[in-house]
Amino acid sequence: xxxAILRQGAYLIASIQSDLSDTEVIQLRHELSELVGRYxxxxxxxDVAALxxxxxxxxxxxxxxxxxxxxxxxxxxxxxxxxxxxxxxVQFRLNLEPLRVALDLDAAITLLDRLTRRDAEDGG
Amino acid sequence: MEDEVRISINxxxxxxxARAEGRAMAERLGFPRPDxxxxxxxxxxxxxxxxxxxxxxxxxxxxLEEADRYxxxxxxxxxxxxxxxxxxALRDEYSGRGGxxxxxxxxxxxxxxxxxxxxxxxxTTVTMRKWRYRDELARLREERRRRA
Numbered sequence: 001x002x003x004a005i006l007r008q009g010a011y012l013i014a015s016i017q018s019d020l021s022d023t024e025v026i027q028l029r030h031e032l033s034e035l036v037g038r039y040x041x042x043x044x045x046x047d048v049a050a051l052x053x054x055x056x057x058x059x060x061x062x063x064x065x066x067x068x069x070x071x072x073x074x075x076x077x078x079x080x081x082x083x084x085x086x087x088x089x090v091q092f093r094l095n096l097e098p099l100r101v102a103l104d105l106d107a108a109i110t111l112l113d114r115l116t117r118r119d120a121e122d123g124g
Numbered sequence: 125m126e127d128e129v130r131i132s133i134n135x136x137x138x139x140x141x142a143r144a145e146g147r148a149m150a151e152r153l154g155f156p157r158p159d160x161x162x163x164x165x166x167x168x169x170x171x172x173x174x175x176x177x178x179x180x181x182x183x184x185x186x187x188l189e190e191a192d193r194y195x196x197x198x199x200x201x202x203x204x205x206x207x208x209x210x211x212x213a214l215r216d217e218y219s220g221r222g223g224x225x226x227x228x229x230x231x232x233x234x235x236x237x238x239x240x241x242x243x244x245x246x247x248t249t250v251t252m253r254k255w256r257y258r259d260e261l262a263r264l265r266e267e268r269r270r271r272a
Contacts, residue, residue, distance in 0.1 A: 019140050019143065019144070020140075021136050021137045021139065021140050022136035022139065022172070022175075023136055023137070052147065052161065052164060053143050053161065053164045053168050055165050055168040055169055055172070055227075055230075056169060056227050056230055057168075057172060082161075083158070084158035084160075085161055087158045088158060088165045088234060091162065091234055092165065092231075092233060092234060093233065094230070
């Protein structure tokens with residue numbers, strides 16, 4: 001599959017390497033949900049910079065990945081939405097709730113650190 | 125003028141090729157950013173409609189030339205059972221099989237012209253065009269004329 005998934009501490013980093021077919025997007029959801037359980041990951045970063053199109057299916061799948069991961073105990077942050085893709089998404093009026101986005105990997109990790117710390121405090 | 129491109133759509137993997145061909149043609153024709161991305165996204169939606177609702181069909185991409193503007197037309201056709209209520213399919217809240225309600229209205233917003241012809245005997249054809257005026261002033265005049 002054209003997604004590289006790396007493990008970094010308590011987080012999973014999924015880098016999409018090229019445009020994905022719908023089947024591959026669905027595979028990515030299964031795989032991330034499985035890996036969150038296997039590694040007890042607290043957070044996921046999905047790098048979508050290689051996606052030249054985010055249409056209604058991809059947007060819906062991203063939401064589904066976020067919600068599935070949340071039920072498995074992990075927060076998700078999307079990074080790298082291309083400028084033209086962002087314009088297309090707005091013009092399309094795609095519903096992006098409850099996606100959390102960050103500009104790059106560093107910002108995503110900072111955001112995840114904050115989100116997962118807050119969860120830990122809530123739990124304690 | 126360059127020739128048309130035909131992409132047969134038989135599975136979701138063909139969407140990847142359809143998007144890439146659409147973007148490539150838009151770039152060759154000289155569409156500025158972000159138009160190639162908008163066109164590729166609209167193609168993705170109509171191609172997926174074919175895969176999900178009918179299973180197979182075809183996308184034709186063709187350059188358009190007029191005196192004061194150039195463009196690209198996308199024709200997505202299938203021989204399926206047709207869309208019963210086209211007006212409803214183009215409304216935002218409509219959700220057909222597979223929950224693709226956003227697809228057609230979203231694609232329409234990304235393009236300039238958008239037509240759907242559909243009946244039970246001949247299937248569905250979506251025709252959508254994106255235009256670019258050679259001269260931005262001409263575009264503004266055209267917009268004014270349309271509003272008047």
